Amino acid sequence: MTALDDLAGRLEIRTAEAMEQLGRRIGADLVAGDVLILTGPLGAGKTTFTRGLAEGLGVRGPVQSPTFVIARTHPSLVGRAPLVHMDAYRLGSAAELDDLDVDVPGSVVVVEWGRGMAEELADAWWDIELERPVGAVADELSAEELDADAPRVVTITRKTAR
Numbered sequence: 001m002t003a004l005d006d007l008a009g010r011l012e013i014r015t016a017e018a019m020e021q022l023g024r025r026i027g028a029d030l031v032a033g034d035v036l037i038l039t040g041p042l043g044a045g046k047t048t049f050t051r052g053l054a055e056g057l058g059v060r061g062p063v064q065s066p067t068f069v070i071a072r073t074h075p076s077l078v079g080r081a082p083l084v085h086m087d088a089y090r091l092g093s094a095a096e097l098d099d100l101d102v103d104v105p106g107s108v109v110v111v112e113w114g115r116g117m118a119e120e121l122a123d124a125w126w127d128i129e130l131e132r133p134v135g136a137v138a139d140e141l142s143a144e145e146l147d148a149d150a151p152r153v154v155t156i157t158r159k160t161a162r
Helices: 003-007 016-027 046-057 094-098 143-147
Strands: 009-013 035-039 071-074 083-087 108-112 124-131 152-160
Touching (some): 003 016, 009 016, 035 046, 046 108, 046 124
Parallel strands (some): 035 108, 083 108
Antiparallel strands (some): 009 152, 071 083, 124 152
16 A cells, blocks of 8 residues: 555645645655656646655655656655656657657656546556646736645546556
8 A cells, every 4th residue: 555545535735835745745655667647737736746756755856847848857866766757738649758768667757747648658557636726717827826825636546557
């Protein structure tokens, strides 16, 4: 049983620090071959969650959104698996994700915006959906509003290939 098994279901996360704490708790239990697919709108906390996960996993930072580089590898500082932090937002297909030739069995892989593209990376993965209050279209929210401490709902589900 892992932290993810224990946390499966819906959780309310009230602050950015609590989102990082959730990531740290989960990261402490992850092993090579684990794949997490993160889904949620801008400002939902995907990178904040991954920042905590990286800390729990014990990898070198800083962890930043990989939107413009597509994928970043963070080597372990404590002899564990490296973290591969990917962003599928700008990719056109799962084939482009596969072209990155990531060592999935030897890494912990987190894919932001990966639903519908990253499921083929492994036979089983964790689908983590992050929701934030939506009072306006994300494009209309300021950076402060996107980063504001407001409750988020995180839904963690174990998925397997059919």
